[in-house]
Every structure is written in C-alpha cells, then in structure tokens.
Amino acid sequence: MLKLQDLEVSFPVRAGLFSKRRCIRAVRQVSLSIPRGQIVGLVGESGCGKSTLARAVIGMQKPTSGQVLFEGEDLYALPPAQFKTARQGMQMVFQDPFSALNPRFEVGRTIAEPMQIRGGYSKTEMEERAVELLLKVGLNESDKNRHPSDFSGGQRQRIGIARAIALNPQLLVLDEPVSALDVSVHAQIMNLLMDLHEELGLTYLFISHNLADVKDISHQVGVMYLGSLMERGQTASVFEQPLHPYTRSLLAAVLSLDDQRPPVITKGDIPSPIEVPLGCPFASRCPQTKPRCLQEQPQLLEWQPGHFAACHFPLVN
Amino acid sequence: MKRVHRSPNLLQKVWQHPQGKLGLVLVCLLVITALAAPLIAPFDPYDVTQRAEKGLSPSLTHLLGTSISTGQDIFSMLVYGTRVSLLVGVVTGLSTMFLGAFMGILAGYGGRLWDTLIMRVVDVMLVIPTLPLTIVLTNLFGKSYGMIIFIFTIFGWVGLARVIRSQVLVLKNSNYIKAAQLAGASKLYVMFQHILPGVSHLLIMSTALTSAGIMVAEAGLSFLGLGDPTAISWGKMLAEAQSGGALLFGHWWWIMAPGIGIFISVFAFMRVGLALEEVFNPRMKRSGALIRLFKSMNSSYIQQIFDDMEERGIPQIEDAMERGTV
Numbered sequence: 001m002l003k004l005q006d007l008e009v010s011f012p013v014r015a016g017l018f019s020k021r022r023c024i025r026a027v028r029q030v031s032l033s034i035p036r037g038q039i040v041g042l043v044g045e046s047g048c049g050k051s052t053l054a055r056a057v058i059g060m061q062k063p064t065s066g067q068v069l070f071e072g073e074d075l076y077a078l079p080p081a082q083f084k085t086a087r088q089g090m091q092m093v094f095q096d097p098f099s100a101l102n103p104r105f106e107v108g109r110t111i112a113e114p115m116q117i118r119g120g121y122s123k124t125e126m127e128e129r130a131v132e133l134l135l136k137v138g139l140n141e142s143d144k145n146r147h148p149s150d151f152s153g154g155q156r157q158r159i160g161i162a163r164a165i166a167l168n169p170q171l172l173v174l175d176e177p178v179s180a181l182d183v184s185v186h187a188q189i190m191n192l193l194m195d196l197h198e199e200l201g202l203t204y205l206f207i208s209h210n211l212a213d214v215k216d217i218s219h220q221v222g223v224m225y226l227g228s229l230m231e232r233g234q235t236a237s238v239f240e241q242p243l244h245p246y247t248r249s250l251l252a253a254v255l256s257l258d259d260q261r262p263p264v265i266t267k268g269d270i271p272s273p274i275e276v277p278l279g280c281p282f283a284s285r286c287p288q289t290k291p292r293c294l295q296e297q298p299q300l301l302e303w304q305p306g307h308f309a310a311c312h313f314p315l316v317n
Numbered sequence: 318m319k320r321v322h323r324s325p326n327l328l329q330k331v332w333q334h335p336q337g338k339l340g341l342v343l344v345c346l347l348v349i350t351a352l353a354a355p356l357i358a359p360f361d362p363y364d365v366t367q368r369a370e371k372g373l374s375p376s377l378t379h380l381l382g383t384s385i386s387t388g389q390d391i392f393s394m395l396v397y398g399t400r401v402s403l404l405v406g407v408v409t410g411l412s413t414m415f416l417g418a419f420m421g422i423l424a425g426y427g428g429r430l431w432d433t434l435i436m437r438v439v440d441v442m443l444v445i446p447t448l449p450l451t452i453v454l455t456n457l458f459g460k461s462y463g464m465i466i467f468i469f470t471i472f473g474w475v476g477l478a479r480v481i482r483s484q485v486l487v488l489k490n491s492n493y494i495k496a497a498q499l500a501g502a503s504k505l506y507v508m509f510q511h512i513l514p515g516v517s518h519l520l521i522m523s524t525a526l527t528s529a530g531i532m533v534a535e536a537g538l539s540f541l542g543l544g545d546p547t548a549i550s551w552g553k554m555l556a557e558a559q560s561g562g563a564l565l566f567g568h569w570w571w572i573m574a575p576g577i578g579i580f581i582s583v584f585a586f587m588r589v590g591l592a593l594e595e596v597f598n599p600r601m602k603r604s605g606a607l608i609r610l611f612k613s614m615n616s617s618y619i620q621q622i623f624d625d626m627e628e629r630g631i632p633q634i635e636d637a638m639e640r641g642t643v
Contacts, residue, residue, distance in 0.1 A: 060498070084501045085501075087499060088499075090499075091496075092496065092499055094492040094495070094496070096492065099492045099493070100492040100493055101493055102491075102493040102511060102515075105493075110493070113496075113497060114497075114499075114501075117500045117501050118501055163496060166500075
C-alpha cells in the first residue's frame, strides 16, 4: 500500500558565510513498505530523521531523491489535483496536542473541517459525522460546542485522531502520538489507536522513540539511526533476536525488572548529521567495529527470512 | 438539553474592563456628537450670516464665547470639529488596518519573493521622515484631509505589516494548518479560515491605537496649516486662537476647548485600544500599559537627559560663555 524507495531527504546548510555549502542528510536511502492493514513502527533516537520521513511520506516534504509510492503511484510525480486526492487518503496525528487544534474553532468544527474542505457534504451530514466521530474516540456529543482550551492533553489528542479519520483515510501517520501525554492517558490513547485499527481496518505508520509502545502496537518494526534504516523485520523477531548491534544496545537500554543482563553501554555521541562518516553510520559507537565498517556502508540485507539488517557483521547465532 | 456556556463577545469583554467601559462611553459620545453636530451646536460655524460680535466672553447664548478674529461661536466650532477629528482618525485607522493586514499576510504567507519585496519596502519606509514629506506633498497636491489620510496610511501600514507578518510566520507552522493542508485546503482557505482570524486581534487593537495617534497628528498638521483650509478642525481652532491673540486677551477658553476635545478623543480611543490589548493578552493585566509607557519614558530617556546635563552640559555652557563663544 505504501512503499518508500531509496527515499532521501537532505537540507542544505551553510555553517559560515564563506564556508562551502554542506548538506544535512536527514533521511538516507530508506526503503520500506507497509502492507495494507498493518501497523509499522519506526523507532529511533531524537534527530534520527523519523519525523522528516513522516513529512516526506505525507507529502509535506519533497524528497531530494527516491520515491513515495502510495497505492502504486509516485506521490510526488502526480499532477497537483491528483496529488491532493491521493493525499486525502492519508492523514496525520501530531505529537503536540496543544498546537494541533485551532484554539478559535469549536471541536465540532475542527472535526468537520476536513469534510468541509473536501466538499460534497451537507451541513447536517457533517454534523452527524462529527458527533459519530466524537463518540468513536470516546468523547461526548456535547463536547462539539466546546473549545480546545476546555480539554486536557489526552482529550485533545482524541480530537486530533477524530479529525484524522474523518475522511476515512487508508493510511494514518502517527508522529509520536502519545509521547506528550502522561502515563495513564498514554495507555488509553494507545488502546484507542489499536481499537480503531481493528474496527476501521486502518494502516498505520507509527513513529515513536518509546520501544514499549512500538512493541505493543506494531506488526513490523523499523529501526532508524542517523537517517538510515538499520534494521527491519517482524516485531517479535526484531525484539527477541535483534540482528544489528544498534538495536541490541537500544533494547538493552530499556530498564527491566526481570532482566539481569548488564546493559550494553554505547560510548560517545551521535555524530553530526552534517558530516556522516564514511562507512557504517554506527561505526563510531559500535562495540564491535572492524576495519571494514569504517570504509564501506553496509546495505540492508535479508539475513533471516523477513528480517533485514544493515550490518556487515550481524548478530546471527 | 444542557445549556452550553457561551463566552462573552469582544464588545462585552471590553465593556467589562473598567477602563475599557470609560473608553467605550466616550467613543460613543464622540460619535453621537459628530453625527448630530447640527442639532447640538447652537450655531452653524460654516454659515457666514450666523456670526456674532467678535471676541465675546462666554455667556448663555455663546457658551464658550466667540472668536476674536471672525466672531464664530467657539462651542459650535468645537462640536463641528469632532467630525474632522473622528473622520480622519477612524478612516486612517481602518485604511491602515486593511493595507497593513494585506501586506503583512502577503509577506508572511505569499512566499519568499513577496516577503523579500515587502520587507525591503518596509525598511525604506521606516527611515523616511514623515513630517517634512507631508509638508512637501500637501504643498504639491493641495491641502485636504484626503491627502492627510493618504499620507498617514502610506506610512502607517509599515509597522502593522511587520507585526502581522511575524504572527503569520508563527501561525503558518502550527499543526492545525498542516492538518487542513493535508485535507486538501487551498492557500486561500487557510488564509481566510485560519490566518486572518488568527491575526484579527492585532488588527482590531492597532486600529484603535492608530486612530488615537492620528487624531493628535491631524490636530498638529491642521495647527501648522496643512489641513483643509475650509474645514473647521480642532487643530485649526488652535492655530486661529494663537494668531487671533487669545493669549493676549486672556481668552483661555478659546485654547482650552479644542485642547480638551483632542485630549478626550485620544484618551477614549487609547482606553479602548489598551483594554482590547488586555482582553487579548491577559498577561498584561493590572500593570497598566499607559503607566508603564510613562515610566519607561521617565526612567530611561528623560532621566538620561537630566543626567547628561548635570554631568557636563551646564558647566560646559558656562565655560563657553566665559570664553565668549556663545
């Protein structure tokens, strides 16, 4: 349903007035596909390019090269009118529930807005649908006349979700939908997202830095580091048998009560995305760097059935 | 059905604001005075036949006496002067608002080219001194209030456009606008449904404050003889009082009347404007914007002048006088 082919997004930066132009490669040659009805989770540290990837998928950030294929069509090659219709098939839920809603609009208007923009709905139809959506995301009918300032963060996120599903999209891009919420609300919203997925047969691209969330919700997982996809595969195999040393250190960083293994501590910092070193992006911090890692960038290869890793020396037992 | 609480509208909020209420009442009185001037004024100051003896003192027929130069009824002139003051102030306020809003939104949302173009024009406009140019232009194209309105609008939109642009830049990146774009919203839709309402409070506020400022400016220009020479305005009354020798004959009411008129109208519009500012931005509450303004003027600028004089100014002048250079 959604396919990313060698997607590359880079931004030109200029460090000083006279220094030569450099590029931040925010997303580097990412290929990924999301089958219909599945939830694909994308994890990675802050600044690894997850949100840029989401923006490219949703048609808000033109990629430098590569393609976004939605329903088999190259999104960025479509003429404007078709681009608009294609994009209505995917919607987004934003991280910050406070800036996601216009403070001047009543909730009912916010939810009905996508329908109003698309057109072809009567006023009563829009109102009925807005109420239906409100109930679906667990709010009350009377909430439609209230303003966003009357709601808590979790309730606002529910409103944002209601707006996102108003046009019956096929794909929902969830950019850290729960990371701004406190723990109890967090779980409620996760449950709501899972319920909606089952009920409406939606496809999700779920972006998060929280491994537990991704493990709970996704069928497949992709791990990003410095703009590159390091590993991807079925959730169970990635979490239980990580192939990439980076994934392993990420998983080891999660505190656990019954796990007595010593944590794998990665040394150093993430290199600057402006000067990504030649070779493997993780080589500077990897516990098992070998000369080859510094010279040649590993390709994303299928080491086990359906389980890909971009590493010269994956942890295959 | 549960009754949903409706938040009070803008006018009600300003009315509830203690100083805003005073401002609103005064603005209403001014508007009524301007509209009903022929009913309120006992004489028609424009009518040459309705002139009395020159230089009469206040009496029951002539509440504020008559002018020394022409014998017009000063109270009637005061009432009719409201028309010019209000008209110039409000029309300039509104036209500044429209031009400033248009330019600001175009710069903030119209793309890079418009942004650069408009902002460079703004930079140039900001450094042109208004008063000398006004004198030149009115002398070139004739003295009229249309000209004054035109000049103040041409120079007034600049500041507003900058403020609007920066607010548009903030709004443009908000997620609710992204969501609307994802649903397929056009630029025009976003502009009218999200951006314009998002800057409307700045527009309303600036209109009230600009109007107040323009009223003073108009009086100043009329006093300098740059207004319409046939119209009766407060500034022109002051000029006539000065040239007619009101001070010489002790006719203080002739000077006080237009002065109080100017004061009340500026005060009223400022009050409404500042009340609006507090309604829109509750953080400013209770600190008194006007008082803060004076405080900042006193503490920094004026104090500095006094310090300077104390430190070196006066001894220097004395020295110079001794040496005979002054």
